[in-house]
Amino acid sequence: xxxxxxxxQDLKRISPDLNENTTYCKQVMGHSNDLMIRPxxxxxxxxxxxxxxxxxxxxxxxxxxxxxxxxHKRDLPDFSADDExxxxxxxxxxxxxxxxxxxxxxxxxxxxLSGSAILLLEGSVRGLKIGAAGWEDRSVGEPxxxxxxxxxxxxxxxxxxxxTSLIRKRIRDPHLWIEEREIGRVTKTRVAVLYLxxxxxxxxxxxxxxxxxxxxIDSILEGGYxxxxxxxxxxTIFPTVYNSERPDTVxxxxxxxxxxxxxxxxxFVLVIPALFVHFFQSPEDYYQRADIxxxxxxxxxxxxxxxxxxxxxxxxxxxFHQEMLPTNxxxxxxxxxxxxxxPAFIEALLMELTYEILREAGIRxxxxxxxxxxxxxxxxxxxxxxxxxxxxxxxxxxVSITAISGYVIPENGLSISVRMLRFVLMIxxxxxxxxxxxxxxxxxxxxxxxxxxxxxxxxxxxxxxxQKDLKDTIFRVPWSRMRTRPLSTSTTNEVRQSTKKTNR
Numbered sequence: 001x002x003x004x005x006x007x008x009q010d011l012k013r014i015s016p017d018l019n020e021n022t023t024y025c026k027q028v029m030g031h032s033n034d035l036m037i038r039p040x041x042x043x044x045x046x047x048x049x050x051x052x053x054x055x056x057x058x059x060x061x062x063x064x065x066x067x068x069x070x071x072h073k074r075d076l077p078d079f080s081a082d083d084e085x086x087x088x089x090x091x092x093x094x095x096x097x098x099x100x101x102x103x104x105x106x107x108x109x110x111x112x113l114s115g116s117a118i119l120l121l122e123g124s125v126r127g128l129k130i131g132a133a134g135w136e137d138r139s140v141g142e143p144x145x146x147x148x149x150x151x152x153x154x155x156x157x158x159x160x161x162x163x164t165s166l167i168r169k170r171i172r173d174p175h176l177w178i179e180e181r182e183i184g185r186v187t188k189t190r191v192a193v194l195y196l197x198x199x200x201x202x203x204x205x206x207x208x209x210x211x212x213x214x215x216x217i218d219s220i221l222e223g224g225y226x227x228x229x230x231x232x233x234x235x236t237i238f239p240t241v242y243n244s245e246r247p248d249t250v251x252x253x254x255x256x257x258x259x260x261x262x263x264x265x266x267x268f269v270l271v272i273p274a275l276f277v278h279f280f281q282s283p284e285d286y287y288q289r290a291d292i293x294x295x296x297x298x299x300x301x302x303x304x305x306x307x308x309x310x311x312x313x314x315x316x317x318x319x320f321h322q323e324m325l326p327t328n329x330x331x332x333x334x335x336x337x338x339x340x341x342x343p344a345f346i347e348a349l350l351m352e353l354t355y356e357i358l359r360e361a362g363i364r365x366x367x368x369x370x371x372x373x374x375x376x377x378x379x380x381x382x383x384x385x386x387x388x389x390x391x392x393x394x395x396x397x398x399v400s401i402t403a404i405s406g407y408v409i410p411e412n413g414l415s416i417s418v419r420m421l422r423f424v425l426m427i428x429x430x431x432x433x434x435x436x437x438x439x440x441x442x443x444x445x446x447x448x449x450x451x452x453x454x455x456x457x458x459x460x461x462x463x464x465x466x467q468k469d470l471k472d473t474i475f476r477v478p479w480s481r482m483r484t485r486p487l488s489t490s491t492t493n494e495v496r497q498s499t500k501k502t503n504r
Contacts (some may be wrong), residue, residue: 012105016123018049024105024110025051035112040070040119046085047122051108056115058134065096066117066130085121086128090437098131110188136164143245148284155245166247167194168258171254175199178258181212189220190264194250199257201490204273204454208259223263223270230261230272232452237420239413240453242274249283257491271452275460275488277473279414280304290478297474303408304476310402311348312425312437314395318344320433336392345430347391351399354381354421359403460488 015021015392022037029035034055040048052062068113070093090099100118102108103126106120115133140162143155156163164178179193191212195205204374211230217309220226227241228234244250245267252261253271261270280300317324318333325333340347358381382400385391402422409415421444428436451458461469483498486492 006044009044014105014108014120014125016102016125018120018122021108021120022051023106028105030110036359042127049120050117051120052132052232053112053115056113056135057117057132061096061132062117062132066094066119069093069095074337086124086126089119090128094128094130094133096130098473100129102127102129103401112186112369114402117126123146128249129375135226139168144282146244146246146249146410148282148287150402151284151392152246152248152286154247154345156247156262156267156269158265158267160192160262163247163262163267163269164192164194165262167251167254169248173426177210178255183212183215183217184220185216185218187219187221191220191226192262192264193323194254194260194262196254196257199255199485199491199493200259201257201492204259204456204490208261208272220263222266223261223268225261227486232454236447236451237417238276238448238451238458239279239411239417240274240451240458241273241466242411243268243280243413244271245269247284252283252286256485259487273456273489274461275453276448276458277461279409279411281472282410285476287478290476293476294474297476300410301474302406304414304418307402307409307415308407308422308426309437310405311352312429314398315348315426316429316433316437317342318432328354333392333394336394339389341389343430344395348399348426349423351385351391352402352426355399355403356419405481456488456490461486 006013008395012024015024025035025037034053036052036054038052040050050066063476066083069122070089084092086101090101102111107129108120108127111118111129115131115135117130117132119130120369125475137159139156140154140157142153146155156166167174173196174276177197178193180195181191183191193205193208193212208230212226215223217229222251223243227243231240231296234242238374242253244253250269250271254260258339259272261272263270281411282296285297288296318412322330337344342350353381382396386393386396406415406418409418423442425437425440430436434440449457449459449463461473466487467489471482472486479497483496485496486493487494
């Protein structure tokens with residue numbers, strides 16, 4: 001095998017001299033104390049050494065599947081070729097399930113840093129990589145950011161293989177294909193691409209492969225790196241890649257013909273393509289009856305518009321369009337604002353900024369005191385601001401309902417977009433009233449219609465209009481009528497369930 005070239009340098013081949021190989025590993029890793037080098041006296045005919053990283057291997061696998069099998073093999077045959085020694089150990093001695101040959105020191109170091117053990121023999125220019133990864137992982141627990149009342153309570157963790165198994169457990173189909181690659185010159189992060197081969201649009205898979213192959217970066221520490229590097233347009237505040245920590249949500253997306261991206265080290269799995277309507281859908285919608293799910297979805301869309309428009313509407317009405325209010329309400333608002341020294345825009349801006357600060361503080365502060373800070377911030381500060389005449393009671397109500405409505409949106413990415421756009425609407429409402437709000441909304445709708453997620457129109461099935469896909473947007477029809485998959489994702493297998501009817 002010819003030596004390949006990486007980063008402009010020839011790869012160092014494994015030397016037949018064990019001391020040279022171990023010295024090279026020590027020097028490259030800076031004589032780190034967690035690099036364990038164990039000479040093997042059991043293979044008396046073949047001098048050997050075992051290398052592994054302490055803390056990254058499973059001690060049980062190392063002792064029982066590797067060391068015991070080597071210790072119990074005393075009658076070692078003689079071979080003329082070096083490779084025959086390794087083949088004999090690989091096929092007839094070692095009982096570990098994952099044993100592969102390695103050819104150069106770069107592969108040796110990568111394997112060590114991935115949790116494998118390396119067996120090198122004196123006089124051999126190749127080695128054995130033995131799968132023994134066993135670092136500590138967080139167990140599968142309940143999702144934190146996407147909770148449901150009814151449905152599975154399992155969530156992804158930071159281990160890529162655990163996450164793929166959680167999806168395999170739900171989709172027991174051999175057509176569920178998993179492609180893995182390493183991204184990041186320094187971190188060499190494992191990234192898995194999952195899709196149903198007989199359902200997905202292969203053009204989307206090819207485009208995703210191309211974008212992933214073009215990534216040239218030192219590190220990938222979380223899925224957000226991949227999200228920014230593969231999305232269609234970065235100049236937008238709206239998310240075009242969906243993420244979830246729920247295996248059932250990702251499994252449902254795969255069954256619709258979408259593609260999942262799992263990044264090792266994070267419990268959040270990316271899903272593409274992502275449409276605007278997907279961010280209003282919750283897995284619980286499909287576990288409840290259709291009428292209940294439809295009502296809840298309508299409430300979500302209503303909450304979306306409240307979170308987006310409530311402060312700007314209040315500013316526009318109280319500043320420019322007082323005639324739209326009933327007389328009694330107008331008199332009540334005027335009485336509340338009589339002692340407030342600021343115009344409605346400044347009043348709303350102060351309250352919104354205060355809420356954003358309290359929200360960030362609640363996230364960063366330790367959990368033991370976070371709840372107390374939230375209560376103090378929302379109740380004490382709000383009431384004190386009204387009593388001091390800094391803001392009116394009506395403004396506190398508006399900001400409170402706006403904040404609560406933002407949490408109704410199931411996906412946090414869209415909620416953040418709403419928070420950012422809300423400030424723009426407030427500024428234009430203070431300057432031009434309802435005309436300013438209308439201008440921002442027109443620009444926003446035009447922008448949304450121009451977005452694409454891996455070539456799929458972001459506002460599908462509304463723009464372009466796809467009538468068949470309306471069954472799972474604002475409304476969720478019963479499962480008996482959801483016989484086809486969404487056409488928006490360009491699936492190659494439209495039929496979801498049989499059209500046969502049973503007599504009841």
